[in-house]
Amino acid sequence: MASSKKTIWHKVLDNKKELPEGRVKTVTAAHKGICLTHFEGKFSALDNRCPHQGGPLGEGSIENGMLRCPWHGWDFHPCTGLPPGGYDDGIETFEVKEEDDAIYVGVEEEDVHETTVSDIMAETMVNWGVTKVFGMVGHSNLGFADAMKRQEEKGNLSFYGIRHEGAAAFAASAYGKLTGKPAACFSIAGPGATNMYTGMWDAKVDRAPLLALTGQVATQVVGTGNFQEVDLVRGFSTVAEFNQRVQSDSKHAELMSLAVKSAILKRDVSHLTFPDEVQERAAKPNEKAQTPDKRITAMEIAPPIEAVNDAVELIKKSKRPVIVMGHGARAHKQAIVKFAEQLNAAVVTTFKGKGLIADNHRLGGGVLGRSGTPIASWFMNESDLLLVFGASFSNHTGITPKKPIIQVDFDPMALSKFHKVEVAVWGEISRTLKIFEDQLSGQQNTIDQTPEIAERWKIWKEEKAKRLLETSDNGISSIAVFETMNKLTPENAVMCVDVGNNAYSFGRYFEPTDQDFLMSGYLGSIGFALPAAIGAWTAVGNSRPVVAVAGDGGLCQYLAEITTLVKYDMPIKLIVLNNHELGKISKEQRAGEFDVWKTSLSNPNFAEFAQSCGAWGKRVENQDDLETAMEALYSEKGPAVLEVLTDVNLI
Incomplete structure (x- = not known):
């Protein structure tokens, strides 16, 4: 039965001289790959895909009057697409016409795009706020890439094609560190995915949310040593807190929602890998993209009252408290500086927390540790109490355990991580500080460290001036x-x-x-x-x-x-x-x-x-x-x- 679809003509050569007699060339008509041939004075258009292994016929050649597949050497007639010997594995052909020396190929109008599994998952990802993606498009991630293209065309997403997948993961990690929200890195199976491993670890250990999306070989050849096959779920098991293979029968929108939710709430890495055959599978009729509406909780955790009371009592007794801000305090720097101004306490930062208080602030004491200044270490050594917010006590920072310490962190596992502290306070930092301020209510008895801070800066700047010489x-x-x-x-x-x-x-x-x-x-x-x-x-x-x-x-x-x-x-x-x-x-x-x-x-x-x-x-x-x-x-x-x-x- 003849097709009722309309034929659409597409210009594939501006000038027929671009394809000499006896040559073949790959061209595209809409989304259709075409092998254009010029044989015995006639231009012909064949499906570019060999019916055997999918070889690109437009990269083949005409030998002895036959078009030879470049992958496995099977022959087809350059005009009819028929193989010799009457086999039934011929190639589909398309109409060709010439107008003003240009060559046109006629193909049937395309079907309306049918929503795929990738469409559902990409839209869900965008709905959850993942709108920046860094990566490389390749042969094992084309279906999901196509879904992201549609989101970008709608203005919902920005994709940045980088030159190395390691750069993609670092870019996504940095985005998470700066904003507290996840971006995605994107790769093919095998080497493209393994290139992202370092940047994924960078995000993990610095508590930055990140979503890694990888292509994967078809499920039926997993475990057979197929080209570029790497078991990415097993391979990423140590770096990805949420780590799943997308399957045909997965609840696709829910799976993406859980991946992004995990990255946000746990400040960790989530990884989804997409087998080739799943990416282009049609979505089920009732599948719809999800949103985060009523799916994510506020994080304003109030600390236990006992810890608050113990902390406040220590602060009341302190004369020379010093505040230490780490990278984990980034979102709360204004509240911390306000609290420091209430105490007139010096504020120093870890190297990762550099800049959370300006060096020209009257209470700013610079960076503590190996990458820091003698100002910060001097105030730590002269203190009688350390109030530590969002810092990890790494050796690089060198926060001394010899001083009484109040540590505040949203993560209970970070509290007293390397040694016990006098008061470990589990809570969201800004909420905890408000409670501290209310409980203290002007009862602190601290000295104003501003003059000493200015004096220590004077000494350090004089030293820097000498080094400049x-x-x-x-x-x-x-x-x-x-x-x-x-x-x-x-x-x-x-x-x-x-x-x-x-x-x-x-x-x-x-x-x-x-x-x-x-x-x-x-x-x-x-x-x-x-x-x-x-x-x-x-x-x-x-x-x-x-x-x-x-x-x-x-x-x-x-x-x-x-x-x-x-x-x-x-x-x-x-x-x-x-x-x-x-x-x-x-x-x-x-x-x-x-x-x-x-x-x-x-x-x-x-x-x-x-x-x-x-x-x-x-x-x-x-x-x-x-x-x-x-x-x-x-x-x-x-x-x-x-x-x-x-x-x-x-x-």
Whole structure:
């Protein structure tokens, strides 16, 4: 029976001379792949998919008057699509016409799109607020990618195609750290998924919500050693708190809802993997996307009254309390600073919490620990009570257990994690502080630490001024780089920091005002800064500047992502400290009394590389040129890279 569907004509060649006699070519008519042939003076159109293994016939060739499949060598007639010998596995053909030297192919009008499992899950994901996705589209995730394309066309989602899946996971991790909400990273099966593993761990250990979406080979070949087959549910079992394979009979909207809900409430990683055959399966007639309406609880947990009473009694007795803010206190920094002002107490931060209080605030004491300042450690040592909010007591931070400690955290497992504390308070920080304030009701008896803070800053700035006088013929001092950044960096910037000597110098010498800071904290993964800046920019857009600070070792891990900045016109400013060495590792080798070995680096000219990608780039070799170059960097409207040649010993 003849089809009642209308034939739609599609131009596939602007000029028939583009396909010489005896040649074949793959073209597309609407969504239909076509093998266009030119044989014996006639243009013909065949289905591009070989009926045997699906080989792309348009990549084959005409040999001895027959079209040969490039995958397994089966022959078909270039015009009729029929195989020799009368076999019944011929290829569908389509009408062709010529108009004004152009070639047109006629195909039946397409059916109205039928809602798929992927459509239901992508819409549910968007409804739950996951609207930013970083990843790579590939052969084992095409069905879900197509569903995300439809969401993007509706204006519900933004997809950013990166150059390495590791960058996708770091970008999603940084987005979660900055906003407290999950973004998604997206990959194919096998190597694409395993490339995301490091960034997923970065999110997990720093308590950032993240949704990982991976393609998977067809279910029927799982376990057979199929091409790019990796058991991702087992492989991600240690990193993903929620970790499921989507099946044909899954409750698809519910599964996506649970994945996103878990990421948000547990501040952890969720992973869904999509077998190839499930992605394009038609949704059941009654399947509908879900929303978070009445599916998620408020997190304003009030602390146990006994813990509150014990904490308040300690605060009442304290003369010199010091407040420590960690990354977990990011959403509550205003409430904490207000409480500090009530106590006139110095406020110091962990390195991950850098910038939660401005260094120029009268109570700001800078960063505690190995990447910090002597100001913060002095106040901790002089205190009679530490009030710790959202910090993890890592060795890097060095919060002393020798002082009485009140620890407040939303996660009961984080309380007294490494040693007992005097009072462990389980509760949401802002809610807990309000209760503290009401209970204290002016009964605190603390001294005003403001004059001492000012004096300690004076001493430290005098020391920094002395260090600035240290110069070298081998490169510019890192201190000079960060002092220049202190003068010129926009006060509301989001700053993404890498790992290595550049990070230590950054923590010690950069003086935050109203910036936010993102770093690979507990994982300490080199290469974080540039992909993190991509994630940060997708969160803030052009409402705030985004600055990445990296060493040469870290930047080279994801150097190609500069092309991503250019592609999406992300006005990210990247400052790279180039000392041609893994300087932090050299330092550790010396400290461990090892020989310095295999830490030297051979680098490109990063400024010229940026220019070759289409970004602005400038290299600075002399300290006298640093301020002018940095002014030019920050004045650029698009993506820009400032390369500074530094001395590995001046940190």
